[in-house]
Amino acid sequence: MAANIGTSVETSSGTGTLGGGRKPELDLAGADWLSSSQGVGDVQIAFVEGYIAMRDGRQPEGPVLVFTPAEWRAFVLGARDGEFDLT
Numbered sequence: 001m002a003a004n005i006g007t008s009v010e011t012s013s014g015t016g017t018l019g020g021g022r023k024p025e026l027d028l029a030g031a032d033w034l035s036s037s038q039g040v041g042d043v044q045i046a047f048v049e050g051y052i053a054m055r056d057g058r059q060p061e062g063p064v065l066v067f068t069p070a071e072w073r074a075f076v077l078g079a080r081d082g083e084f085d086l087t
Contacts (some may be wrong), residue, residue, distance in 0.1 A: 023066055026051060033057070 031046035035057060044057040052072040054065045067075060078084060 016067060022064070023051065024049070026053065028053060029065065033060070 026048050028046070028048060031048050031053060033044040033046045033055070035044050044055050046062070048051045051068070052069070054067070054068045056062055060084045
């Protein structure tokens with residue numbers, strides 16, 4: 001779902017979430033978006049209202065993925081283990 005800076009975003013229909021519940025609408029207007037420490041990555045994350053939001057820094061007005069802390073942990077651990085390595 002597309003997100004515009006300064007608007008609330010409906011983040012999930014609730015299907016397929018680890019908690020099985022519906023995620024609330026988040027106001028991303030005041031989100032502090034963080035980039036990688038090297039400054040070369042295009043992925044940005046923000047910690048908002050107990051959730052983790054992720055977007056493409058080259059398209060900040062584009063879609064935003066929202067994770068619960070458990071979903072974020074599973075994603076980060078999977079990335080560290082190479083689950084998403086396409087090489």
